[in-house]
Amino acid sequence: MGSFGIFNNGGYMIINLLALLLLFLSCFYTEKGSRIKLGIWLLLLAMITDFAAGWIESEAAIMYAQGSKYYTYMLYAELSLFLAEMLLLSVAASLILLNKIPSFMIIGGVAGFAVVCIVYFLFISQNGDAVFQMRYIFPMVGFIYLAASFWSKLTQRYASGYIFAAIIASSSAVFLLLRLIRLPWTTDDANIWYIPAIANILFALSIIAMRINFLNSKLDDSKQEIEKNNQRLQNIVKSSPFPIIISKLSDDKIIMANNNAIKLFGILPQEAERYRLKDFFVDIENRRLLTERLERERQVQDFEILVKTPTGDTPFWLLASANIIDYNNDVALYAAFQDITSRKNREMLLKNQAVRDPLTSLYNRRYFEEEVFNRILCAKTAHEDYSVLMIDADHFKRVNDTYGHKVGDKVLIELASTAEKALRENDIVARYGGEEFVIFLDKVNADKAKIVAERLRESMAAIVVYSDEGEEVRFTVSIGVSSSEVSDNVETLIKTADEALYRAKQTGRNRVEIFRPTDLQKFNDISAAERKMETQNHHPIFDKEDNQEISLLDGIPSNQIQETDVKIEDKSAGMMLPGVDTDDLR
Numbered sequence: 001m002g003s004f005g006i007f008n009n010g011g012y013m014i015i016n017l018l019a020l021l022l023l024f025l026s027c028f029y030t031e032k033g034s035r036i037k038l039g040i041w042l043l044l045l046a047m048i049t050d051f052a053a054g055w056i057e058s059e060a061a062i063m064y065a066q067g068s069k070y071y072t073y074m075l076y077a078e079l080s081l082f083l084a085e086m087l088l089l090s091v092a093a094s095l096i097l098l099n100k101i102p103s104f105m106i107i108g109g110v111a112g113f114a115v116v117c118i119v120y121f122l123f124i125s126q127n128g129d130a131v132f133q134m135r136y137i138f139p140m141v142g143f144i145y146l147a148a149s150f151w152s153k154l155t156q157r158y159a160s161g162y163i164f165a166a167i168i169a170s171s172s173a174v175f176l177l178l179r180l181i182r183l184p185w186t187t188d189d190a191n192i193w194y195i196p197a198i199a200n201i202l203f204a205l206s207i208i209a210m211r212i213n214f215l216n217s218k219l220d221d222s223k224q225e226i227e228k229n230n231q232r233l234q235n236i237v238k239s240s241p242f243p244i245i246i247s248k249l250s251d252d253k254i255i256m257a258n259n260n261a262i263k264l265f266g267i268l269p270q271e272a273e274r275y276r277l278k279d280f281f282v283d284i285e286n287r288r289l290l291t292e293r294l295e296r297e298r299q300v301q302d303f304e305i306l307v308k309t310p311t312g313d314t315p316f317w318l319l320a321s322a323n324i325i326d327y328n329n330d331v332a333l334y335a336a337f338q339d340i341t342s343r344k345n346r347e348m349l350l351k352n353q354a355v356r357d358p359l360t361s362l363y364n365r366r367y368f369e370e371e372v373f374n375r376i377l378c379a380k381t382a383h384e385d386y387s388v389l390m391i392d393a394d395h396f397k398r399v400n401d402t403y404g405h406k407v408g409d410k411v412l413i414e415l416a417s418t419a420e421k422a423l424r425e426n427d428i429v430a431r432y433g434g435e436e437f438v439i440f441l442d443k444v445n446a447d448k449a450k451i452v453a454e455r456l457r458e459s460m461a462a463i464v465v466y467s468d469e470g471e472e473v474r475f476t477v478s479i480g481v482s483s484s485e486v487s488d489n490v491e492t493l494i495k496t497a498d499e500a501l502y503r504a505k506q507t508g509r510n511r512v513e514i515f516r517p518t519d520l521q522k523f524n525d526i527s528a529a530e531r532k533m534e535t536q537n538h539h540p541i542f543d544k545e546d547n548q549e550i551s552l553l554d555g556i557p558s559n560q561i562q563e564t565d566v567k568i569e570d571k572s573a574g575m576m577l578p579g580v581d582t583d584d585l586r
Contacts, residue, residue, distance in 0.1 A: 006193040007058040016051065019200035023047060026204035029211045039095030040207055043146070046088035047200055050139060053081035072122060075131060079118045082138040087111060089142025097149035114138065133180060140176035143169050158216045161209030168202045230328060243337045245277060246327060252276040255332060264337065266309035277335070282306040282315045290320070294333070299323035304340070317344040357431040359409060360416035368430035372440045372490050380488060387449035387483040389439040390497035391456070394476045394509040396435040403467045410465040411475060418459050438494060446483035446514050453479040453512040461510065476510035485517050499523060
């Protein structure tokens, strides 16, 4: 295609070499891992072969001028290179057009026929016109085939690069045809030296355009694939039996919610995108913990959250499973929910049953002892005071015997309600057993605890309950107080408060007594024999651990009850006294 005139000037040759270098560099930018990439590299090799053929043509012209006998062999080498250029362009065209290399039989047949023509016209017939024609026919055939292969890509979505290359290949073939018919301006090699350089540069630009087309095509394919995946995801979300929400991870804005989620959160379908997922959380800390786990693990399973609807005030529990996904080229949170409100309610009920007294709904003895143990540890660390009150209803057995256990239960309920209302929220009130109640007062010393106890005593003395017959039933309470001045042991505090309660009973009931640190020595000096006797004479039926008042006379009319050989334990003397009413000591 070129002119050997480029070799007559150093500047011309450098420009053509730079054009070839640009074409070489552009080949690295072609589609990777495809037949077209190999075809582009063969195009480069063909242009290099054309450059080499031009150089041999210029050397042959010099030999001809000098009358060298090797002139014929140089022409043979020149024509062989033009033949090689044609074959390279043909193979490149096949790779681009058919995505495969032509059969070796075809290549061999064409090459063999061309070689025979070269030998015949060059050495046998020595036909100069035929030799001149072959110099342009070989590359022209190659460029025609190459142009046809590029034009075949015209139907692609992005074909600007192929069209550009097809125009260049077609123009090259036309230019060679014009040289073949020897138009005047095409025969002056000195004036057309720039044609090969321009062709190589334009081929390089077309290859870059092909690469851009390829990237645009891949981008479209990726977008379509993303769209298909999103559509598939939307179908899965919509058909899911579970409430599902997809939200942006950056600003928490809801992208999509299925019908079950819309019903669950009480929002309108057209308003879903106005909300953020965090809008439904009751506890912001709960949301923060979920976010931290997602950032650390990228997925969370069975995470319990407390939520509410925008229009409702009643919170409800959900079990959330969430993971981070890519959605529309954005990082999103895919969350599925399950309503576990009924399960949480059952759990709360069971938990309350485990720590609450069924009659009064106060905490039970076990919870009180465990919680007070922890409270004392915190109080010791902070160097704070605390106190324990033991409360017992006076003559409670007489209430049961006179009005029945139903009225007795009313008394216990009123006692519990009054105690809870009169105390602070962080104080602990528990039913310790029977008609006994125990209270833990935070940050309160013994003297302040006595003031609280007196207020409680007065409030409870004002309580009135009514029997089934409408009779007024009034009662009083006795209260024992122990404090952090006495001990930091829960069991000791309860025992010493109970001891103070016993003193209040002995000294007239309806009063408050404090167990002081000075009382410890006397309390601890109880002899082992007396303790043993108390243990031997104690019957399990009178354990304070029992949560229900028990009477051995239940079901017997009161007029049939006679004061016979009922024996009770005298706590002060440590002996059994016959003929004494048990309620006289309570």
